[in-house]
Amino acid sequence: MTEVSTKFKFTKSDLAAIEKTNKRVWYRDTQTAGLAMCVTPAGSKTFYVIHRVAGMGRKGNTEFLRLGSFPDDFTVERARDAARKLLKTLNSGESVRAAVSAKKDELNVEEVWEHWKTERSVGPNPDQPIKRSWKKDQRLYDCHLKGRSKRRASEITTTVASRIFRDVTVASGPVEANHVKRLARAMWNHAIQRHGLAAQNPWTTIKDNHERSREEWVTPAQMPALFKAIDSAADRDAADMIRLCLFTGARSGNVKAMRWDAIDLDTAIWTIGSAHHKNKTINSIPLAPPAVEILRLRIGLNDEWVFSAATKSGHMMDARKGWSAILTAFSKELKLPEVPDLRIHDLRHTTASWLVTQGVSLPMVGKLLGHTTSVTTAKYAHLAIDPIREVLNRTAAAMGAIAGKESVSHE
Known part of the structure; x- marks a missing residue:
């Protein structure tokens, strides 16, 4: 490669063409005074503003203020704009170190996460976490955001956030990337609202990947x-x-935590309190005779829980092993080439799907499932073809009968 002068008008192609050497090299932009780039032996390229403090003599006190890396954080034009703004705000005699010191006080990504975890996910009592999904938040952070934990929150620009989102999409799939984006957006909003993070939320403009809804039943x-x-x-x-x-259409988490004091076998009603329901509403579920029979056979096994277990909560927490064995037997019965991708939660979809195909209205299905909006239940609408066909056939027959009477009356 032809040797590049250390002073030239910065362009994207020229900066990208600079190769690493065995020592740190500084390059200066001839278009914007004070804008420089440092290229390290490792190959990293970082924009800086070089500023001489006034009133310090001819030699002065040259200070360096890091802007961000190229091209991850800053394009050439964004670096020029940031350098001009910074130099404009630095009054005569003002030390750039003061600005650097202020920047060091800014929250980094790890601190943004810790605030979110301790105040919004786990809360003051770890034994009673605020968010049931806080362990999922922890996994998403550890897998996809922790690598940037020491970077300042303001350094995660929209460009950087978009790159993270894209990388997660490629490596872990579109749904995982959507979950990471939603977590990060909530974390930044919390830091902005509660901890004075002086930055725009870089995650708000990223559009979710398209998710294909599961319709397994x-x-x-x-x-x-x-x-x-x-x-x-x-x-x-x-x-x-x-x-x-299957018999109730309830979430497996609620079934595992069924309490005897929430069940009235005489009226065959199971009441899930608002504190234990996902949508924070009271949900009363009628118990079909097969469900009542199962419950009667379990009377006496435990005074408090229908499904007691040697867990910290006292009730069943995990049924994946049992479900896996049932799925294996299920696939053998059907002579399937492999075990189907059915989850315990798909049993809830199964109950809802059967109700719809039996002609139960979507509002009634939504009420049983505890949905707060009709949008959630609407995904089952396409299954209602047989009840609609039956009504349409009766309607067409009635129309035909009237048409027949009319033709007779005109003869």
Whole structure:
């Protein structure tokens, strides 16, 4: 490569063409006074503003203020604009170190996360976390944001955030990237509102990746095989829990934490209190005869919990092992080439889908499932084709009958 002068008009192509050497090299922009780039032996390229403090003699006190890396944080034009603004605000005799010191007091990414975790996720009592999904937040941070933990929050520009989002999309999929973006956006908003972070939220302008909604459910033809697999399960607690998920349409977390004092077997009603419901509303679920039969057989096993377990909470927390065994038996019954991608939560979709195909209205299905908006239930609308066909057939027949009478009256 032709040797590049250390003083030239910065352009994207010229800066990108600079190769690393065995020592640190400084380059100066001839268009914007004070703008410089430092290239390290490791190959990193960082924009700086070089400023001589007034009133310090001819030699003065030259100070350096880091702007950000090229091209991750700053393009050439953005670096020029930032340098001009910074030099304009520095009054005669003002030390750039004061600005650097102020910047050091700014929150870094790790501190933004810690504020979010201690104030919005876990809270003051770790035994009763504010967010049930705080462990998921921890995983998302550890996997995708922790690598930038020491960087200032203001250094995570929209460009950097977009690059993080893109990299997660490629490496871990579009849904994971959406979750990372939503967590980061909430973290930055919290730091801005509660901790005086003087920065715009870089995550707000990023559009979510398209997510294909899951529509996995057990069809009528598959249901006998599923019940046969459940009957063969060695883990009877898991088997009963899964049956109740099917018969009630409730979330598996609520079924695992069923309390006897919330169940009235005489009226066959199970009431989930607002404190235990995802949408913070009271939800009363009618219990079908098969569900009542399961519950009656479990009377006496524990005075407090329907599914007691040796856990910190006292009730069942994890049924993945039992569910995995049932899925394996299910796939063998159907002679499938591999175990299907069915989750316990898909049992809830199964119940809702069956209700809709049986002609139950979407508002009624939404009420049973505890949905607060009709939008959530609307995803089952396409399954209502048979009830709609039946009504349409009756309507067409009625129209045809009237048309027949009219033709007779005109003869």
